[in-house]
Amino acid sequence: MPISTLGTLAVVLVFLSCIATVAFSVRGVLLRSERWVEAGVQALHATFAAAAFASALLVYAFLVGDTSIQYVAHNGDPAMPVFYKVTAFWGSLDGSLLFWVLLSSLFASLAVAANRHRHRELIPHAVAVLGIITGFFAGLIVFMKNPFEPFLLEVPSKGRGLNPLLQNAYMIVHPPSLYLGYVSMAVPYAFGMAAMITGQVDDAWQRSVRRWVLFSWLFLGVGLVLGGLWAYEELGWGGYWAWDPVENAGLLPWLTCTAFLHSVMVQERRGMLKVWNLVLVIVSFLLTIVGTFLTRSGVVQSVHAFGEDPALAWTFGAFMLVIVVASFGLLVRRLPLLRSRGEMESIVSREFAFLVNNWLFLSAALFVLFATLYPTLREWAGMFVEWAARRWPATFGGIEPPTRVTIGPPFFNHWMRPVGLALLFLTGFGPLVAWRRTTPANLVRQFRMPLVVGSITIAVPAAFGVDSPWGLACFGLCGFTFWTIVQEFVRGVAVRRRNRPQPVWEALLGLFVRARRRYGGYMVHLGVVLMFLGFAGKSYDLERKVTVHPGETVQLGKYEVRHDGLRATTDWQKDMITADLTILRDGEVVAQLHPARWWYFQMPEQPTTEAARYMTIAEDVYAAMQDADMTTGWTRLALFVNPLVNWVWIGFVVMLIGGLVCIGTRREQLTDRVGGGHRG
DSSP, X not given: OOHHHXXXXXXXXXXXXXXXXXXXXXXXXXXXXXXXXXXXXXXXXXXXXXXXXXXXXXXXXXHHTOTTBHHHHHHOOTTSOHHHHHHGGGSSHHHHHXXXXXXXXXXHHHHHHHHXXXXXXXXXXXXXXXXXXXXXXXXXXXXXXXXXXXXXXXXXXXXXXXXXXXXXHHHHHHHHHHHHHHHHTHHHHHHHHHHXXXXXXXXXXXXXXXXXXXXXXXXXXXXXXXXXXXXXXXXXXXXXXXXXXXXXXXXXXXXXXXXXXXXXXXXXXXXXXXXXXXXXXXXXXXHHHHHHHHHHHOSSOOTTOOOOOHHHHHHHHHHHHHHHHHHHHHHXXXXXXXXXXXXXXXXXXXXXXXXXXXXXXXXXXXXXXXXXXXXXXXXXXXHHHHHHHXXXXXXXXXXXXXXXXXXXXXXXXXXXXXXXXXXXXXXXHHHHSOXXXXXXXXXXXXXXXXXXXXXXXXXXXXXXXXXXXXXXXXXXXXXXXXXXXXXXXXXXXHHHHHHSOOOHHHHHHHHHXXXXXXXXXXXXXXXXXXXXXXXXXXXXXXXXXXXXXXXXXXXXTTEEEEEEEEEEEEOSSEEEEEEEEEEEETTEEEEEEOOEEEEESSOXXXXXXXXXXXXXXXXXXXXEEEEEXXXXXXXXXXXXXXXXXXXXXXXXXXXXXXXXXXXXXXXXXXXXXXXXXXXX
């Protein structure tokens, strides 16, 4: 049997298994039958087995070069390395939907297996919701985007190959990381819906899904940063974040997940924000669907988008409408059960800081969503006006139809910069204030040194010539927040050493062992501070666009860049033109850079830019070749000095380690056991 036929049967089986999962679970609830509930659980596991089989078939088709399958012919090439053949599985629209189904069924099986004895009443409802979500994507594959669709007539002898922009080491990990983050949010959403359906809206279900939200947050962050690294090295424009619509699509649920991870602590500690936390879970899941919709429907213009598909756009739109109506309808129904046990006692308290933090995160997400969709909304409004003018010329004939506009990075930066700095301030402010209320004396004692350090970190860059108000504010808040984190670690180590004499390193390790969630969170905050330090460097970066010939030298700040010549080479899959550059400082050679342009044989119309960097802890010297003439050696270069940019990547690694520490938190550990008192 051909792989195309076997694969199609496998995805049909996935879809039927999803239907069985939902039907068995609903019947089990209606009849109060454990046997039917168990049948639903087993059908869910069968869904994963069928999805894994279908995915294995598609990967095998790429490995053997089965070009009778359209998806393989369009995205595969027998000459590609094995790891690129595997990544071609999710490299385009049809395969990415199958990858989504694979992850969705896997996470559903794992979540149900881990919680079926802990939350018996919730399981059938959660299984049904997870079955509906997985079934929606399986239905898209069966009826609209089958990756096993064969050629009906002539079969090409060779595949076209993976998009050249995707043939990059970061792109092996970047898309799967985003998918892991997107898909895993279905688990908290399903258990939240199950809690509202059954009326069991206490804190227990949230404690069970907090790790899933943290898992989603962690992998969304990994995907976003690796995507930034890919853009920095592959696109050749000297930056790593351009507020591209698809980049924004990954940022949106990350923002709301971050808000939930803070607000859930208020519910655990004070019994407050129950409705708010459910709203955040619903919105976070909805935004993962919105992100998938933006990437795959073609409603936004992006280098990352899969193309335009109006039918898919309408289908996603209907699914999102169902999510909104069902989720918020249930929430309104359960409002009487979601009353808070506590009240806000003071604005100078940790819970109020977390509440403001949440307002900012949600506001940022909604602003980015609206600004991302605004060009499309204007275009749709223009289409409506044109249609209305033809239908009712007397009423609409004189109205100028709106046209699509472009909203670029300056607009986003203008509005998001103050929000980011406010969140950075709250990152330092939160640990300094107590739960419930903080006394004036304690406030002065806690804020004294962080304010001193913050002032110093403003004065030092200003003395060295940094004159950007935003840059100086960012440096100051980095210093302020950094010292609050240092204070917390110093205090925790001192308490442990006072209780039992031990070396500093042992006391520090003990903090992470005994209070992983608290000190893992501080590590995440430290990573955020280091990333903002890298962002602050953008306030005094340097850029030059130059045209040079071999032997010529151009000045780039304190560096000199000498053009030593061009080289034309060829390998098994592409032609390459490489510029040899020498970087000098004070007359001494510090680096050799080799920016290049590559033309893949299968897709010569899509040349790629390979940037080159001289990296130090203080800055990057970055070079990208934009055009060249081999006969004369004439070369057009984009040259940049990017101060502190590598602290963005260092901060990300620290944040990742902190997130992994938090995931290891024991479930029963609801409050910190180290450091004691009201400041836990």
